[in-house]
Amino acid sequence: MSRLSEAELEKMIKVLEGIVSKEYVSTNLFERIKNTLDVYPYEVQREQICYAVVMPGSTQEISEIVKYANSIKVPVFIRGSGTHLGGNYRPHVPGIVINTHRLDKLEVFEDYGYFECEPGCIVAKVADRLAELGYFLPMAPGSRQIATMGGMIVNNTSGHIVDPSIGKPGDYLLGLEVVLPDGEIIETGTKGLRRPAGTDLTKLFLGGDGLLGVITKIRMRLVPQPERAYGLAVFKDLISLARGVQRMYLERRPAPLFMEFLDDRAASFGFGLRGLEPPGGPVIMFVSIGSSEREAVDKAEKILESLRAEGTIDAYMVHDLDVWEKIWTSREVIGSNLMQQSGAQLSSAEVSSNLKDLVDCMQDCINFNKGLPLLSKLDLYLFGHIGALTLHPAVLIPREWDDEQKRKAVDEKFKREAELNLKYGTCGGEWGQFGKRKDFFVKRYGERSYEIVKGLKKMMDPNNILNPGILEGYR
C-alpha cells in the first residue's frame, strides 16, 4: 500500500465526511499525531501518521467506512483510548483511525440478566453504573478510568483480577455485534444466560487482538456485587512469598478476587506515601469474595492460614476500610511517585509463571534485568498480580535517553519477558499477543500456529485492511 496522493486523500476525506458528517472527521495534523501515539516513550515518525481521524456514531457508519477502506485499500485502525501495553496500538503505516469515543451507549436489561454496551464506553463508567444497580463488572484494569470496553474485550483481559477466582471477562460475554473487515455486520452468541456450546464465532473476536473484526456491541451477563474481605501478609523475602501463593493453590484455598504483591522496596515506599508504617518486608494484599460477608471472611482466613505456613512476619485480616483503602492504593501511588521523583517513564513487563515453578520464576524476575545492556543500568522494581501468577518487573526509562536507546530498552524488556514466558510454558494473561510480542508467539507456539492465525486473517481480511501491523509485529 503506497501513500495516497493529494487528490486521492481529498477524495477520501470527502467520502468520510459523507459517512460520519464533516464535524466528526479531523485531518488536523496534531489530532492525527495524538491518535498515532501509544504509551511507549519514543516518538512517532511523520510517515506513520494517519491520514485522518474519524469518530463514527453507529455500527452502520463503521461498516460503511470499512467497506470504503477496502475499496481503496487504505488501512483502518481502531482506537479506544490507545492505552494498550503490548504495543498493539501504534499504527506503523498511514491509514484511517476510527476513534470509538462517540460509541458510548450503555443499556442495562435487568429483566434479561445482561447489559449491552458500545465499545467506546469507559470501563469505570460501566462499573460505576452497574455498582449503582448492585452489579459487579468482572474487569479491573489499572487504566479503568480511561480504558474502553472494546479494548478490554479485544484483549479478553480482566486486568488485575485473579482469573482462577471468577474467570476472564470472556466468561461473561454472551454475544457481540461485529463489523467484519469487509464491512459486513454479523451478530454472534446468545441472549440467553447460557453461553453457546459448540461453535461460537464470538471466540474469533473475544481476545482477537483486533485482527478479525471491529466490535460494535458487547453483551455481558449481569453479576451480582459480591461481599468482600481483605487481608495483608508480610513475608521475610520474595521466595517465601511465592511459596505462600503456591501453598494457597495446593491446599485448595478458594482463589481470591485480587491478590497483589509488592517487593520490599516498593512496599516501604508505597506504604510510606500513604502514611502507613513500612511493613518490613515484601507484602501480599488480597481481596476474597463471597455471597455473604461470612463467606468472604471465611475464605480470607483460609488463605491467611496457607500464607502463614510459609513463615510470614505478619498476616491478618484488615477490617478497617480506611486502612484498607490506604494499603490498596499504596500500589497505585508507587508507580506515579517513582516517575515523579525521577522524571522517567515506568515500563514494566508482564511475566506469567506456572504454579509449579513460581519460586524459580520469582527468582528470575528478581534478576530480570541482569545482563541486559541497557536495562541492567536501571533499578528494578517488582510487583504484580501474584494471585494470577502475573509478575511485573519494572524499570524507569530516563527521559534523557534518545529515541533509539528507548526503543532498544523496550525491545530488551519484551525479549527477556519472552524468554521467561517460554521457559515456564506460559503466555501473557493480561496484555494480549502479537504487536510487540509477535516473536514470542512464534517461538512459543511454532510457525504452524502462526500460519493458522495468518490464514484466518487472510481469509477474513484479504486486503489486510484492519489494524495491519499487529500480526506482523511492531518494533
Added chain:
Amino acid sequence: MREDQFVDELKEMIVDIARRCRNCNYCYSVCPLFESTRGFQVQGPSGILQAIRYGIRWGELEGEEKEILRDILYACTTCYSCVLKCKSSGPGVPLLDGIEGGRKLLVELMIGPMPEQIKVLESLEQNGNPYDEPPSKRLDWLRDLENERSLSYKLLGKGAEVLLYVGCTPSYNEGIKDVARAVVKLLEEVGADYGILKEEKCCGSPARRMGEEGLFEDLSTENLEAFKQSGVRKIITISPHCYNTFVNEYPEAIKGFEIQHYTEFFADAIERGSLVPKLRIEKKVTYHDPCYLGKRNGVYDAPRKILMSIPGVQLVEMKRNRDNSLCCGGGGGRMWIEVEEVKRLSESRVEEAMAVGAEVIATACPWCHIQLEDAVKTTGNEGKIEVKEVAELLASSL
C-alpha cells in the same frame, strides 16, 4: 540574539516536559475541555501538550499548521485538573507549564494570542484593565457606595494594614461591582484598617495566561512597587485569579506580604467572633469551587465555613466538588474567545446544582459568577436558581 535564546530555551523546556508524558491519557478523565467538546484528542491535556511538542520538533511553527496549533493551545481553561490527576496517578507532568509555555512561545513568535485577545492585551497595556475601560472610572463602584454611607477606607498612597486589591472585574463589571461593595461592607463591619490603591492596575494574570510574558512582567513589577509603597502588611483579593498570580507567580519580593483571598480573611474573622452573621437566609445553597481558588491553591474550606456560619443556610454539595469540581469554562483567557462546545460547561454545572436541589449557587470568583449567571439564563432556570457570591450572602446576613 537574546530573543533567539529565549525562544530556544522555551522550546527545550516544552519538549522536555512533553517527554515525561506517557500518553496514559488518564488526564482525559478529568478535563473539562474534553468533556464539553466533540471528543477529539487535541481538546484534552495530553493532546495539547503533544501538539506543541511535535509542532516544535517538526518545525510546524512556520507553516500552515501554526494557527491550528494556536487554536489548540488557547482552548484550555487552565483549570489544573490534569496537573492534579497526573500527580496522583501518573508521572506528574507539569502539563500547564507546558501548555502555558507553548502560549508564551506562540506570542513570542507572533502566532499567538487568539485574535480576539489582542485588544484585551492592548487594553491591559494602555488602561491597566482588560475591558477597554478608562482608569479614571476604576473607583466608580466605591464612589457609588460612598453616596449611600460613610466608609473608613484609606486611599493608598500609604498607610493601612490591609490592602483590598479589588481587581478589574469587580471594578468595572456592573454585576460584580456589587461583590466589591459587599466586601467593603464586610471590611467595615470587621473594623479593618484597610486601604484601596489610588491607581490600581490589573494583576497581570490575563497577560500570563495568554502568553504575553513581557506585559505580565511590567504589570507585576508596577503592582509590587505600589504594594511596597502602600506600607500594608496583608493583601486581600476578591478574584482567585489575582490571588493565584500574587501567591504563585509574582517576583520573590511578594513574599513580604501575607496574601489572602477574601473568603480566608472573613472565615478567620467569623472564627474570632469579629463577624457574626445574624439574619437568616433560608436557602439550600451549593458551593461551586473556583478552579483558581480550589484546585490551584487548595482553598476549599474557608468559603464553606462562611456559608455554614450563616443561619438558615443548608449547604449541599454537588456531585463534583473540591478537587474534582467542574470548571465553569472562564479561565485561561477563555472569557474572550469562543470555543465550540457540544455541551457548555457552565450549563452542565448549573444542571449539577439543580440536581442536588440547590436554590443558590454560591461562588467566590467573578468569572465563575459571570459564567454561571449566564448559564442560569441560557438553561431557562431564571427564578429557580440564582448565583451569589459568598461575600454577598455573608453581607446580607449582617
